[in-house]
Amino acid sequence: MTTARGRPGRPPLTEERRAAVRLEIAHAAVELFVAQGVTATTGEQIGRAAGVSARTVWRYFPTKESCVRPLFSAGIDMVAAALRRWQPGRSLEQAFDDLWTVDSRLPGLDIGALLRLTRTEPGLRAVWLQTHDEAEPAFARALAERAGLPPDDARPAIGAAMLNAALRAAVEHHAYRTTDPGSDREEALADLIGNLRTAVAMTSAGLL
Known part of the structure; x- marks a missing residue:
């Protein structure tokens, strides 16, 4: 047998x-x-x-352009995690404190050249925008849970869209301006963090 x-x-x-x-x-x-x-x-x-x-x-x-998606989604995953950790009584800025203090977790410096390519490569631009588009429901769920609102409430969705757009603009602004590969990493990191702090501060008043 x-x-x-x-x-x-x-x-x-x-x-x-x-x-x-x-x-x-x-x-x-x-x-x-x-x-x-x-x-x-x-x-x-x-x-x-x-x-x-x-x-x-x-x-x-599925495509060669989609190969870059892990780099795009890394930062978005961190934002969603920070929103899930956002406790009542704390400001949104405080909820993001960990992201500013552990620079190895910030993907912005790694994808600067890639983001600059999205200005001329439609396939890469589509992956970048799709990644952000798919992030909004995760942001909205985290905001709804924090506020005790039902998933179909419009307010978390609107807040998620505001934050998503602000963070995308901040990262793009940093990437488009940081074109010198020999530029000082600490200075570039400080610039990126400054942009992200501004994005969070400008949208926090409108969030739940």
């Missing part, structure tokens, strides 16, 4: 490792896009630069 055995091969990747692979592909794609443009870049090139096969690239991303 024989015993059934599972197929040989490598064990499945953990969620953490899958996220790391996605990020490696994203960084490789950005470097190639900046160096030679989106049109001239292929999935095979992205895979080689990331140390994976082209098949792996397409397993994780």
